Amino acid sequence: MSRQPKRRVSSEQATEEQWAEFADLVLDIAREIQFRGYVSPEALSLSAPEGSVMRYLFRHPGALPSEVAFATGLQRSNLSALLRGLEEKGLIDRVADVDDRRSVRIHPTPRAISNYALVRQEWGSAVAAAAEDDPTVEASLPLLTKVAAGLVRLRQADSRP
Secondary structure, eight states: OOOOOOOOOOTTSOOHHHHHHHHHHHHHHHHHHHHHOOSSTTOOOOOHHHHHHHHHHHHSTTBOHHHHHHHHTOOHHHHHHHHHHHHHTTOEEEEEOSSOTTOEEEEEOHHHHHHHHHHHHHHHHHHHHHTTTOTTHHHHHHHHHHHHHHHHHHHHHHHOO
């Protein structure tokens, strides 16, 4: 019976199992945040795709629909329906592109900006309470930022023709 050699891992390199556990925990945390809902009656709850689009627009106000679709991984046809819904909720404005009047740019509205600030405050309070205000959160932010950006980059590379 042959034994496969164990993969040697330095003390500075995470194992595949550790990364799998990391991913599981991130998914569990996201689910728990969504399950909580909001304390404030003013907070407007969004679906996961709506939230993804709005988070992108907060970082990239004035984006073209094609940019939003590519960045969020949504099909252009699905994005169109989603944008109509966000517009009906008063969360986005479509503004004609000054360089190309056939195109529109999408901007979050003041209502969207205040809603985002409110829900981020609630998310932050809930997560801080769950972690008992552990000060090591600051050390985790660069890794989480790198993982989020890297996953988007990998998805986009896979979707290019």
